Amino acid sequence: MSFYTSLNGMKNAQTSLGVIAHNISNSETYGFKRSRTEFSEIVAGSALTNPRMIQGIGASVESITQNFALGPVEQTGSALDLAITGDGFFTTRSAVDGTTLYTRAGSFSMSDTGHITDSAGNRLQVFPVDANGQVTGNGISDAQVPAVNAAGSEFAGVTITETGLVQASYADGSVEPIGAVALASFISPNGLKKVGSANWESTGLSGAASYGSPGSGAYGSLLSGALERSNVDIAEELVGLITAQRNFQANAKAIDTATQISQTVINLRS
Template sequence: MSFNIGLSGIRAASSDLDITGNNIANAGTVGFKGSRAEFSDVYAASVLGSGSNAQGSGVLLGNVAQQFTQGNINFTENSLDLAINGNGFFVTSNDGALSYTRAGYFGTDRDGFISNNFGERLQGFGVNPVTGQINQGVQTDLRVDTRSADPRATSVVDSTLNLNSTNVRPAIWQQAYDTEIAAGGTPADALAAARDTFDPTNSATYNSSTSVNIFDSLGNAHTLTKYFVKTDGNQWDMFTMIDGRQVTNDPATNNALPTDAAFAPTPTELTFNSVGELTTPQPLGSIQNWVPLDSAGRETGAESPASFDIDLAGSTQFAASFAVTAVVQDGFTTGDLAGLEIDDAGLLVARYTNGQTRTQGQVVLANFANQQGLTPLGKTAWAQSSASGEPVVGAPGTGTQGSIQSGALEQSNVDLSEQLINLIISQRNYQANAKTIQTADAVTQTIINLR
């Protein structure tokens, strides 16, 4: 009996050494979870059960329990390195066979799929190609779309600005107006004559101007410039030019240069009230007949004629310098993929060189009712088992799922100092159990030597 007890103790101590050694060996393994040996005592029992004075029969290894505690988060230079802060596992697929891991070193394969070092593809929710929204609940292989972002033509230009109320009419404007009145013209004739003096190449013919880039349907950039001419106390004319050419609703005079005979820009009238508020209804209306041209005056091939709205809502006329406080236009040129980001909710966001972003998917996490019931597969991965229960899959930060940290990796949760102490304890246990066998051998030898 003593030999068996000592032998069971040696086996248990040897298992403890193996488990401790494995923890130490994986102290630098990303996403590794340390294990501990859980032992149980053994008692011999008859059919009727063991008596109250039963002697122990040794020890057995009851369980090797992994410790799913949080590891330290170390930051890296790779945006596709992912760390989980809290509960959950990344879900990976190897030709449909799912496994679960905390090791978040991911990259893209030759087909653009996000995968780990072993070629297993990261799982997540895809994006509806029509709406651009996340398809919640539809799990798929996450893939990075490296195609260029399509351009979008400008459909509205919103500007908020202040026109200086202390400005006076340009001298050239006033001279033309006065000349027409002196010649017996009506105020309407005089106003038309004054407006004809506008020349975008001569800053003396207007009070203020501001420009913004707009885009045609092919993503070509064009410069929209608005010129403001004060005509009365609370009245202003706004002339609109694109790439230095006039924009009118008459195709015959559209796109004329200031040097062309057809150049006859038509202004939009702006009216402010006595407290400096713009009272002209907004938006001002659509630019209807714009034909996008290149620098040589040839059509770009974009959608033509193009149209967009101009909106000056919120603009003012105060006794302050001319200033543009906000400008927004919704068009953009084509853009190449410049980078990827994954936020703490797992959203995979692509950044493009045109300043736009696009959501390409969402990483999912899986959690289990009994993490100890997971089956270790190696490669820092686990598989579902009957003991673990079904995986609860969801977006990071929802339910019991943790959050994701991009550009970081979760380190092993092994405490080396603790493991080194365990080595000493295991060694002592091994030696003590060996001593039990040695003592039992000595006693047995004494009996054998009886004559």
């Protein structure tokens, strides 16, 4: 029994090492959120077992929990670099298959079609607005800046306010509202599914996304010209790395000790 208990402990330590290694390797990934491994005790006993004689049979990985704490904010100066100074996620949609993704990495740029996209070409989602910049509906759509305005003047630049209003400026000096950035929130963010590139997808565990404007309710404001860095604390991860390594070594030593005891018993019988 001790062989399997210790072997299970080694596998758990290996899982913990993998999670920590993943955190450390993404310490420079914008919008990345660290994870931690949580374990639970395993016991076995029937209705007739004396509760004072129940012996534990090891531990199992209960969950790998994501930590959505705010990471450090780095100033970049680019108008389309956005950081959320609170809760919420940017919403993007793939132009290829229509997949909806959620992210904290706000590094956006203009595409050749005038869409505001991330590095993978996923399009930022916004609420519709009127000529005064007021939100006029709850539906979201791709953020797209016209190359020329109604007067025929060419596009000159784009800015995004702390309340998420996307404004395009043109060569004739006019400024036109394009939309308002839609932030998403979830009743259980830990239920979001990682899909890579600091993106998540909603699941049955996270619940459906609720959309709102930056700076309203529980949604954080936007900071233009800045990006949110990874929330990984290298010092904390290195301590966890040492602990996981010691746990692995201790379980390996327990297996070695059980082997020696078994060998001693076999020698006694012979």
